[in-house]
Amino acid sequence: MHMVRQDCGSCHGMRMTGGLGPALTPEALAGKPVESLAATIYHGRPGTPMPGWRSMLTAEEAHWIAQQLLDGLPDAAR
Template sequence: MRYCWLLIGLLSPCAFAEQPNPQRQQELLNMLKHDCGSCHGLPPKGGLGSSLMPEALADKSDALLADAIQNGRAGTAMPPWKNFLTVDETAWLIQQLRKR
């Protein structure tokens, strides 16, 4: 895995992070649909969780999104996913969300 250091000192996934293999990509898309979709909606326009549509994410950095996915969000229903997703997988999911 490769990482970039941001000026604010956070470890952030780089654009050149390793891509998951095709089987894992399918598993991640399934997770995005079913696990994330249970709170963020189908399509992910919001629900209990905020919208994950590209326009809603446009003003959010990859580092902010990666931190929210990996570590959850205190005071909200967003759990940490770091036990289930690598940093590279998280970066890949963020790129998929930005394309939808």
């Protein structure tokens, strides 16, 4: 979770409310399937600055992060 804040926060904002990348708050992600979010985290999105995290995360970890984002980070967006 610390890594999510540091590494993802540099683009998505320390509170995941957006920056270079879009907001990753539960409100912003509502309705998006966890599988597609996990795939975006794992593979990145070609043609955008969103990098893939394959070298640093397992598919399971990407899935876990996607689920955390959907549920809301413990102290995010408050």
